[in-house]
Amino acid sequence: MDERVVVAGAVYDRGRLLAARRSAPPELAGRWELPGGKLEPGENPREALVRELREELGVEAEPGERIPGEWPLGRGYVLQVWTVRLLSGEPRPLQDHDELRWLSRREWDSVDWLDQDVPAVVEAIRRLPEPDSRATT
Numbered sequence: 001m002d003e004r005v006v007v008a009g010a011v012y013d014r015g016r017l018l019a020a021r022r023s024a025p026p027e028l029a030g031r032w033e034l035p036g037g038k039l040e041p042g043e044n045p046r047e048a049l050v051r052e053l054r055e056e057l058g059v060e061a062e063p064g065e066r067i068p069g070e071w072p073l074g075r076g077y078v079l080q081v082w083t084v085r086l087l088s089g090e091p092r093p094l095q096d097h098d099e100l101r102w103l104s105r106r107e108w109d110s111v112d113w114l115d116q117d118v119p120a121v122v123e124a125i126r127r128l129p130e131p132d133s134r135a136t137t
């Protein structure tokens with residue numbers, strides 16, 4: 001099947017998950033998502049995710065495991081999510097986002113997630129490492 005893929009990162013740090021507020025397009029602006037984007041021709045999902053996180057957040061990151069599942073986004077796109085470990089840099093909203101927030105397990109639904117992201121975010125939160133454990137994914 002020729003499904004178009006959007007890759008997104010469940011970026012973890014000290015027991016929190018990174019959420020990003022979209023600044024565009026108008027119909028999505030103000031809603032929260034997991035940072036990422038579309039695959040470019042010839043890219044595999046992990047490569048695309050590393051590139052997107054560099055462009056959007058200004059960080060170097062290492063994808064770990066893929067979170068099982070695939071979530072439809074409409075217009076033939078599906079969302080796939082990988083756990084991500086930050087290698088260097090502090091995430092900043094450089095592109096596509098105007099705010100970032102680190103959410104603990106109990107804060108996960110304190111932002112207005114895109115509807116289609118909610119099941120993926122629930123899975124990401126389920127896998128959130130404990131605050132005092134070092135991320136190995």
Ligand SMILES: Nc1nc2c([nH]c(=O)n2[C@H]2C[C@H](O)[C@@H](COP(=O)(O)OP(=O)(O)OP(=O)(O)O)O2)c(=O)[nH]1
Nearest residue numbers: 006007008033034035036037038073079114116117
């Ligand atoms: N990155 C990301 N996109 C999502 C999520 N949920 C969701 O519905 N989307 C939608 C929004 C966009 O229509 C599409 C991703 O496109 P994008 O604009 O982030 O991708 P991109 O950086 O490759 O940008 P472009 O080529 O479209 O300009 O998927 C999510 O959690 N993360």
